[in-house]
Amino acid sequence: DQQVKQNSPSLSVQEGRISILNCDYTNSMFDYFLWYKKYPAEGPTFLISISSIKDKNEDGRFTVFLNKSAKHLSLHIVPSQPGDSAVYFCAARALGTASKLTFGTGTRLQVTL
Amino acid sequence: DTAVSQTPKYLVTQMGNDKSIKCEQNLGHDTMYWYKQDSKKFLKIMFSYNNKELIINETVPNRFSPKSPDKAHLNLHINSLELGDSAVYFCASSQGTSGQHFGPGTRLTVT
Incomplete structure (x- = not known):
């Protein structure tokens, strides 16, 4: 039972354009969401997070949007750069579950020149 | 300086063997995964593990046994390795509600 879903396994975007990565979840108890970036042969790196009390969080070129009613979040990268090419994982944490994260299966972003 | 390190990076072994993967973090975090x-x-x-105490234990075969000698270390011992254990194993650490910091991973191949 996959509670966090990233339905697009891959995405290709031109350099300078906006990249939008999507994530859907099914568990209403999730109250905190995170995005991780992963390069080959490396561990995931924390990018940005958002609490369920907010609908937007911004950090430089990265913005995460949360739509609780739709159980959907998205990561926007503007402008996209070649170094952003990586696999992006969405993760969620439920209230009262210590620090347990449930991950999506990832979206591979390719930023082309 | 490496924040979360794992050894070995690659591990190839035969079915039935027992192996360990080590993890160390130098971030001063109190929780490891x-x-x-x-x-x-x-x-x-x-x-x-939080401060050496097991807090999350998912449905994992009891051939897998974590050991935390101190806050900075969390090792994973696997007995009687099976083909299905082949995977990449990541160690991570966090402090409070902050995002988790991951190690580079250990690619385990069971033949």
């Missing part, structure tokens, strides 16, 4: 990323790239938590 083990994750398994299978062939479908699905990253799933296995265990979590």
